[in-house]
Amino acid sequence: MDNTSGASRPSVLFVTDLAYEARGRRYGDEDVFLTSRLREEFDLALCHPKDAAALSDRFDAVVVRNSGPVLHHQEAYDAFRTRARERGTRVYNSLDGGGDMAGKQYLVDLSRAGFPVIPTVDRAADLPLLPPASAYVVKPKLGADSVGLRFVRTPALSAKEEGTLLVQPRIDFRHELSFYYVDRDFQYALYAPDPDRRWVLEPYTASAADLEFARSFVEWNPLRHGIQRVDACRTADGALLLVELEDLNPYLSLDRVGPEVRDAFVTRLGAAVRELLD
The missing domain is CATH 3.40.50 (Rossmann fold)
Known part of the structure; x- marks a missing residue:
């Protein structure tokens, strides 16, 4: 009203x-x-x-x-x-997001455009573009929380599966990390030092290169108002690759940051909602 x-x-x-x-x-x-x-x-x-x-x-x-x-x-x-x-x-978040809000087609688009993302295809003809790997991940474009995700030794897509499933190489990585933004303003970063415990997160001091990586995806996203979480993995050679651009309802892990960071986030979120109303 x-x-x-x-x-x-x-x-x-x-x-x-x-x-x-x-x-x-x-x-x-x-x-x-x-x-x-x-x-x-x-x-x-x-x-x-x-x-x-x-x-x-x-x-x-x-x-x-x-x-x-x-x-x-x-x-x-x-x-x-x-x-x-x-x-x-x-x-x-406003309803114009181009990340997970619109499904995972963006991973295919960003991969084709040469962004630093986990290589991703959705057509059988493009499977040879994927790098060699010991295993491959197959998951629905409209999936979430690993629903429908499976691992295979040899990547394949049937005619019925094309356009609805994504195929990626399984990446060996040092750790996963997440960058949190409110209306394109960086707030904090967290990382999971143990690759097998994704949500056991610790505060992470992002370098200038890390922030440049994350901001490239925030700036790419047409989202006008909202919270974004840029999820990435650091590969064995130290490079970052995008795992997911969450712009619908990203969990914030606020229990993993200190009170000052938490207070600053809430203050910025309140200001962002007021800006939306104005």
Whole structure:
């Protein structure tokens, strides 16, 4: 709703699935913390992603956070996007992202364009473009949380699978790391020193080269407003390769950063939502 009742504070619908169980992540805890802080400057209500379309008209803005993989509520998500576009709803993240928000086609596009990403193809004719590897990863373009992911020794795509599946070489890497941005402003970086424990993260001091790498993807993404998480892996030779550009509802691992960093992030997020409303 437009804030015409005389209230001085904007109203925000915060979309989250507090009960979603994510491996190694506590979605509910993170969003309970975020909403406790955002309530200091917004009139705020929480809802499940399946209720977002029905409720969004009653608020000045909708913030989509830890709502779980869209594939678990695809029909409801599509209805929300359609309604938001028809009504001109202010949505954060805005609905124009080119990363995971639009599926994983961007990995194919960036690979073809020569960006530093894990080599990715989606057509049988392009399989010879992949470098030799001991194993290959095959996963759905519209997948999330490793749903449908499998490893194969020899890459192959049937005619029915072309365009719907991605094929990548399995990369040996030193560690994975993530860079977190609010409206293209860098906030912090974390890394997983143990490759087998993806979500056991520690603060990471990014170098100028690291930040240049991450910013190239943030700048490439047409997303106007929102949080982005640039996930990368560092290969054995020290190079960084993009794993994922998460621009729909990236988990923030705020429990892994210090209080000053956490406070600065919340302050920047609140300012970003106000900028969206302005």
